Amino acid sequence: MGKSENELIKLIIKLVNKSDISSIKQVVTEILKIIKDESSSAKDLRNIVEKDPPLCAKVLKLANSAHYGYPKSISDIQEAIICIGFDAVKELALNQKVCELFMKEDTTHGFSRLSLWKHCSAVALCCKMIYRREFRERGDNIYVAGLLHDLGIIVEDQFFREMFEQALKKSAQEGINLYIAEKATLKIDHAAIARTIADDWNFPDELIHAMGLHHEPTEVEEEFERIVFTVYIANYICQREKIGYVDAPFRDVNLFNKCLSSSGIKAKAMDIIVEELKEEIKKLDQMGWFIS
Ligand SMILES: [Fe+2]
Ligand SMILES: [Fe+2]
Structure with a gap:
């Protein structure tokens, strides 16, 4: 490669921060803040979920899945968050961003x-x-x-x-x-x-x-x-x-x-x-x- 390690590190940071990988930074920072802050509520989590349509869809899908066995269908995000539980929603939010990056059917x-x-x-x-x-x-x-x-x-x-x-x-x-x-x-x-x-x-x-x-x-x-x-x-x-x-x-x-x-x-x-x-x-x- 002919580059010193320092140059290589600088290059990697530059490339990553200009790419789709950098979207992970925001979601991880937001979720870690919510995890640390004991006073965070379903509303804070809803704000994150609502900004992300595929995540929204997943939360609703999970809340309505047989796994939770609710008799009526759930269409409200806040209700869905309470149904699944805070921790599961935080994990889902993290997983969603990471999995978007990993969704490439390309084997080598x-x-x-x-x-x-x-x-x-x-x-x-x-x-x-x-x-x-x-x-x-x-x-x-x-x-x-x-x-x-x-x-x-x-x-x-x-x-x-x-x-x-x-x-x-x-x-x-x-x-x-x-x-x-x-x-x-x-x-x-x-x-x-x-x-x-x-x-x-x-x-x-x-x-x-x-x-x-x-x-x-x-x-x-x-x-x-x-x-x-x-x-x-x-x-x-x-x-x-x-x-x-x-x-x-x-x-x-x-x-x-x-x-x-x-x-x-x-x-x-x-x-x-x-x-x-x-x-x-x-x-x-x-x-x-x-x-x-
Ligand atoms: Fe590993
Ligand atoms: Fe590894």
């Missing part, structure tokens, strides 16, 4: 944006389950961290297609994980790209670390261990269970176990979460979640 060397989206949704779900079950915590940033951890892959696919394809090929041929191959072909990997963007968008520090260290969690400072280890664990599980796209087929079981024990998570407890995750994914599949 086993990679497709659709399957990456399924992977990212599953990692987000798994992260949330770990926080709730194991830490009894909601975790303001954890769902977004799971959903966006592989954002750098989209950036590579969009702006550096040729080098990205080389990395995919190299990873398959040499039996190495994608992020290692990327360092050779692009001189930067997708985790570092994600970290750069999150930093430029003024995302919370926790989120920047979780996105940037999702393949190399041991480099984390103590303060961010919980979120970084959780994203690593969830990412590992989704790859092992082959839910959606697999960017790191060569897994380090020792590192996985280390993250589990440092987080105080027992192997048995993790098995229960995995079973629950698979059930949830099955339900989402049946609802057509990963298609439109």
Whole structure:
């Protein structure tokens, strides 16, 4: 590529901020504000939902689905938000923007944006389950961290297609994980790209670390261990269970176990979460979640 890392980072930020990817910045910032602010109401959430017609349609579709079993049909957005629940609507709002970016039926060397989206949704779900079950915590940033951890892959696919394809090929041929191959072909990997963007968008520090260290969690400072280890664990599980796209087929079981024990998570407890995750994914599949 012949560019220094600094120049490359500047170029990436410029390209991303001029593209459709930057639409994620606004929705994530707005939703994180609502998550943090205890006094936010259904009205604040309605304002976000109403600005986004495809999201509006999804919220109404979900509220009227058999899953919630309401006897009458719901056509009012605020009513639909109350019916589905605040948390689910926030997740839906985040998912909607991210999934719009991933909706491209274009497969190259086993990679497709659709399957990456399924992977990212599953990692987000798994992260949330770990926080709730194991830490009894909601975790303001954890769902977004799971959903966006592989954002750098989209950036590579969009702006550096040729080098990205080389990395995919190299990873398959040499039996190495994608992020290692990327360092050779692009001189930067997708985790570092994600970290750069999150930093430029003024995302919370926790989120920047979780996105940037999702393949190399041991480099984390103590303060961010919980979120970084959780994203690593969830990412590992989704790859092992082959839910959606697999960017790191060569897994380090020792590192996985280390993250589990440092987080105080027992192997048995993790098995229960995995079973629950698979059930949830099955339900989402049946609802057509990963298609439109
Ligand atoms: Fe990754
Ligand atoms: Fe991943």
